Amino acid sequence: MMRRTVLAVTLALATLPVGAVTAYALPPKHIQGNQTVPVYDYASAIREVVWVQSSVDSDAEPGPDRIAVDIVRPVDPDNPGLQVPAIVEASPYYTLLGRGNELEKKLYLNPNDPTSPIVKMPLYYDNYFVPRGYAFLGVDLSGSTHSTGCLDVGGKAEVFGAKAVIDWLGGNAVAHNAMGQQVFATWFSGKAGMIGKSWDGAMVTGVAATGVPGLATVVPISAVTSWYDYERLNGAVRSNVNSTVGLHDDYTSRPPASCSATRASLVANNGLDYSPFWADRDYVATTANIKASVFLVHGMNDLNVKSSNFGRLWEQLAAAGVPRKLWLSQEQHVDPFDFRRAVWVDTLHRWFDQWLQGLDTGIMDEPQATVERAADTWVDLPEWPPAGTTSPVYYLRPGNGVTGELSTAGPNGGSMAITDLALSESTATTGPQLAKLGRWVFLTPALPQDLHLAGSATVTVRMQSTLSTATLTARLVDYGNQTRVNWESGQGITTGVVEDCWGDNSAADDGCYKKVTKNVINTGVSVLSRGWLDLAHRGSLSSPTGMPALTWQTVTLRLAATDQVIKAGHQLGLVISSTDSSWTTTSATGSLLTFDLGRCILRLPTAPN
Structure with missing residues (x-):
């Protein structure tokens, strides 16, 4: 009887249209209930580098900019066709300043070979999320580390270079490996998220404001949303900040001749008046294009990227009805990993599970805003600004x-x-x-x-x-x-001396x-x-x-x-x-x-x- 039943089911499945059998597929092993769990070995994850072709040519060399992308993604011996979402951070800091409170840098198997695979990715995102069924992509901004092109500090070269990575994931841009062979993100599930702080956060907002398909959610942390508001104070010149010219000079990885025109443009155009130069770097002006959900984090005492950068963006997101969440802290220019670590990692995990894995984690039913009233004293607000807010x-x-x-x-x-x-x-x-x-x-x-x-x-x-x-x-x-x-x-x-660990580890x-x-x-x-x-x-x-x-x-x-x-x-x-x-x-x-x-x-x- 059992054999006859199995045979009948097999024959029935064989007669279904192509693709219909996927309805009977078991969920990936990293999904248990309404959350992802760490089941993939981090040490044996696939580590590779690809170069994505941008739609912009910003340097003096022939051809479009080539954006270097270091990838860490899980491997499942039982499921070679495993498809996972991608978490993306685009940064100019990976090998110069470094990332995070401890200024971690990318480390490669062969530091002198730009085609060498990465062995250490800064921050905890890959350690924590790759075992849970995510890929992590560390993107070198145009003109930085192993990318060609030029750092134009919030301009089109950077934004469209990072956007090209999202396009490539979805099959809408071209990428090659170190041998020049075209490569495809066949492992990609169709949903990408971006995260980043400060300049990296500017790329999060800037790419989201292009409306690029496949970008499902973004997490801008203490992010520049208008470079005019970052460097200028309504016509006044702010102090205690590196200018667009200084940022280019400090973090470019290109020979001076390759980017002399870009630098000259930065020198000539970053004036006191709001101009087309600044409009190109004002992502709030194109908020209506944002299709991704937004989890916004900012310090109310941040005098590096001032809180005006979150305020104008939040108002526009609300007007556009974008799904959103907000954390406001009392610290200055600090990542939430360093002011509320355990709660932050759990919240970020549930946010990505909701928007990238398609799981109902309940996070969108929780209060919209969380605000720090005093040191480590947090309150939740159903919405922000709260209902009934007036302006007497x-x-x-x-x-x-x-x-x-x-x-x-x-x-x-x-x-x-x-x-x-x-x-x-x-x-x-x-x-x-x-x-x-x-x-x-x-x-x-x-x-x-x-x-x-x-x-x-x-x-x-x-x-x-x-x-x-x-x-x-x-x-x-x-x-x-x-x-x-x-x-x-x-x-x-x-910063103390005792460590705690977030995610799996490898030798490096x-x-x-x-x-x-x-x-x-x-x-x-x-x-x-x-x-x-x-x-x-x-x-x-x-x-x-x-x-x-x-x-x-x-x-x-x-x-x-x-x-x-x-x-x-x-x-x-x-x-x-x-x-x-x-x-x-x-x-x-x-x-x-x-x-x-x-x-x-x-x-x-x-x-x-």
Whole structure:
């Protein structure tokens, strides 16, 4: 009877249309229930390098750019045709600066041979995810490491070079191996994800904004979303940052002659005004093209890639209805692996399983946003900004003539004047009850209850200047003693000596990393958000016009997005000053700036408690 049943089933399957039998195929062994599990041996994974042909030719050599891709993917002796999704990180840092908190670099079997297979991939992604049925691709940006082309710092060569890798996975671009033979990603399941921090994160956003097919999800971490916002401050020049020219010079792997034209373009075009050069590097402008889900992570005290970079993107993703998730931390430019390691790896695992393996992990039913309120104190929010968030108006009032008032009761007339002096952030924000040249502080009364800020505040002032140019700086400040993350010390973390391990290992790559702890400080002054504006750019970032001397002008300044809670009993301050010597290289002009306080307001994004 059993033999007859088996024969009948076999004959029935044989009569089905081609492909119909796949409905009876067992799931891959790395899937158990609604998650992937580590079943493939990492040490024996396939390690190979291919060069993908870009659609861009950015160097002085003939032919399109060739993008080097180091691949680590699982092998299943029982299933030679195993197909898996791909996790992709495109970076210029792989062999110069290195990746991650410990600055790991790619290591090759033969370091002097660019065709040699990789033996150590930076970071834990391959150690953790390859045994769970993923491929990991470490992509050298155009002009870096083993790729040809040129680093154009966020431009088309980099973005379309990285995009070509996603195209190749889906069969829409050409790649060759070290012997010049064309190769195909027959092992690819059809879904790719990208992840990366900072410059790498810029590539995540930039490629997603092309709408490339096959890119199912992206994870931008402290990512540049607009290179103008990274290097410029609404017409002011920011300090403490490497320029596009400097980034090219520091991380290019090409001979100078190959990329002299690209470098000359960077020198000539990265001006103060928003131009086609910057528009090419503004991924927020093309957010409507994004088809991938987005898991966005940013530090609210990040003064390398400022939080304005996440705020504008998040607003556009929401408007487009893109599936999305958000983590906001109190650290500066720090990867979540180094400020909330175990929870991050688990969350990222479930996110990739959801979007790349097609498993219902439940992650999209969880709260949309997770925010760090204080060191290692996290809260979940159903959505961000929270439902019911409004923007009440606070009026700037003269107060006692030394310290002004922030009040929702209405305007109270009067005026104030400040001289354009170069003030450090500490000088501008400390001692709010003291008279200081070059700044004015407006304070709320002691708060009767917690005040939750969620979003981007704006400051609108009616002002005039004795000179045609000056800088306007505004800061929201929490005045009140509290233990906070000390983001100014080690960006908020201290690296220890004890390691923990995440994933499998090989002889050259152990997937183990030093544990970190949070740095904290008790302080009575905390800057929550900042904004800067060169007043010649008050009406247009692309077409500046000088301030007519002694002529009243209305100027609006948007501050960086944030999510902070000011505790009951504290005071919220708005600090108005001119040239900021801490975060800009702009020179003070000595201009006298006068403000008509009866027409000056702060719109504060306020969420329900």
